[in-house]
Amino acid sequence: MRQETKCIQAGYEPHNGDPRMIPIVQSTTFKYDTSEDMGKLFDLEASGYFYTRLQNPTNDYVAAKIAALEGGSAAMLTSSGQAANFYAAFNLASAGDHIVASSTIYGGTFNLFNVTMRRMGIDFTFVDPDCSDEELEAAFKPNTKAVFGETIANPALIVFDIERFANAAHAHGVPLIVDNTFATPINCRPFEWGADIVTHSTTKYMDGHDATVGGCIVDSGKFDWMAHADKFPGLTTPDESYHGITYAEKFGNEGAFITKATAQLMRDLGSIQAPMNAYFLNLGLESLAVRMQRHCENAQKVAEFLESDEHISWVTYPGLKGDKYYERAQKYMPNGTCGVISFGVKGGRKAAEEFMKHLKVAIIATHVADAHTCVLHPASSTHRQMSDEELIAGGVAPDLVRLSVGIENVDDILDDLRQALSFVK
Numbered sequence: 452m453r454q455e456t457k458c459i460q461a462g463y464e465p466h467n468g469d470p471r472m473i474p475i476v477q478s479t480t481f482k483y484d485t486s487e488d489m490g491k492l493f494d495l496e497a498s499g500y501f502y503t504r505l506q507n508p509t510n511d512y513v514a515a516k517i518a519a520l521e522g523g524s525a526a527m528l529t530s531s532g533q534a535a536n537f538y539a540a541f542n543l544a545s546a547g548d549h550i551v552a553s554s555t556i557y558g559g560t561f562n563l564f565n566v567t568m569r570r571m572g573i574d575f576t577f578v579d580p581d582c583s584d585e586e587l588e589a590a591f592k593p594n595t596k597a598v599f600g601e602t603i604a605n606p607a608l609i610v611f612d613i614e615r616f617a618n619a620a621h622a623h624g625v626p627l628i629v630d631n632t633f634a635t636p637i638n639c640r641p642f643e644w645g646a647d648i649v650t651h652s653t654t655k656y657m658d659g660h661d662a663t664v665g666g667c668i669v670d671s672g673k674f675d676w677m678a679h680a681d682k683f684p685g686l687t688t689p690d691e692s693y694h695g696i697t698y699a700e701k702f703g704n705e706g707a708f709i710t711k712a713t714a715q716l717m718r719d720l721g722s723i724q725a726p727m728n729a730y731f732l733n734l735g736l737e738s739l740a741v742r743m744q745r746h747c748e749n750a751q752k753v754a755e756f757l758e759s760d761e762h763i764s765w766v767t768y769p770g771l772k773g774d775k776y777y778e779r780a781q782k783y784m785p786n787g788t789c790g791v792i793s794f795g796v797k798g799g800r801k802a803a804e805e806f807m808k809h810l811k812v813a814i815i816a817t818h819v820a821d822a823h824t825c826v827l828h829p830a831s832s833t834h835r836q837m838s839d840e841e842l843i844a845g846g847v848a849p850d851l852v853r854l855s856v857g858i859e860n861v862d863d864i865l866d867d868l869r870q871a872l873s874f875v876k
């Protein structure tokens with residue numbers, strides 16, 4: 452199946468007389484005839500469901516669809532993108548371990564790593580995604596357990612050199628985790644470039660309609676855990692908290708990572724996606740391919756318009772020929788990148804605020820990457836406590852406007868931008 456068909460058909464195959472749509476299994480509990488039947492599930496001897504804190508059939512249909520879209524061997528849904536990135540990292544690293552991460556990742560992930568996971572005893576080295584080979588090499592330590600980056604960084608729109616970072620990670624015997632939220636598997640499939648684990652905030656394009664918060668982790672099934680057994684004892688030695696199972700032995704490279712994350716992390720931390728949300732996510736996934744195409748077409752036109760408008764001082768969009776990341780985007784995402792653009796309004800913070808006040812089609816929202824065009828001025832909202840100097844030091848220019856181009860008629864978006872910009876003096 453091609454990607455467009457997988458969006459509709461993968462993950463759930465109805466049999467004779469079954470419902471065409473994935474059933475919403477709105478049940479915490481599952482019934483068994485004997486304790487022995489249930490015991491086999493607990494021992495992971497048989498596959499099935501016993502409690503929705505760990506697994507639910509609706510979630511698994513949707514996770515299987517995302518695994519198919521990414522070309523992975525196994526996947527799981529989580530309650531949010533934050534939970535997905537936390538589980539992906541924590542499934543590999545424990546107190547005393549270390550992770551190399553790109554410095555331009557989404558602020559929420561940066562905070563999760565730099566503050567919360569540090570408090571758990573996990574160390575991080577953040578590297579500029581465009582650092583030299585020497586700098587990248589120097590970031591690795593003997594206790595490094597993973598490398599982490601975002602396909603297209605939110606909001607910096609830096610395109611991550613997946614192949615380069617995968618080679619560096621593998622040279623040190625560790626997997627590369629890539630947050631593929633902005634590109635989606637329609638535009639980029641990180642496993643084809645050597646990534647080992649992919650994460651998503653499904654809240655963004657996958658859901659696509661501002662309806663549900665969610666996350667997903669997909670395993671490529673290619674990382675050889677046993678070949679690096681000393682680095683990953685959690686996967687390669689018996690889990691005493693789970694009947695002495697050695698995940699890599701019992702489930703192989705294809706199943707070990709997701710089984711451990713489910714049996715151990717989901718069991719103990721319980722950040723599962725509600726089955727009803729998984730159902731809504733599936734509706735979003737069905738139209739993901741057509742929506743991504745439209746997002747990219749619209750964003751390209753909007754970026755080209757902004758580039759030529761006299762009120763605009765700069766535009767960043769990897770689909771623009773003059774963009775710093777154009778060539779890299781052509782390599783990894785030849786069919787389009789995403790619908791998010793950032794730009795500056797001449798006149799700085801005040802001009803940006805004035806412009807946004809007059810927008811009618813584009814709504815002011817902290818969210819990005821869904822059907823509705825939305826806009827955010829970080830300096831006057833999410834980052835309003837910071838001075839201009841502090842903003843610049845943090846990589847967020849005071850005039851930076853983040854525009855998430857939706858799938859409305861592009862002429863309405865352009866008209867709206869034009870009329871709002873006419874108020875900027």
Ligand SMILES: Cc1ncc(COP(=O)(O)O)c(C=O)c1O
Pocket residue numbers: 531532533534536557559560601605630632633651652653654664665666
């Ligand atoms: C690239 C990226 N990863 C992860 C997240 C976190 O996802 P969520 O908000 O679903 O927890 C976000 C949220 O904006 C994001 O943009």
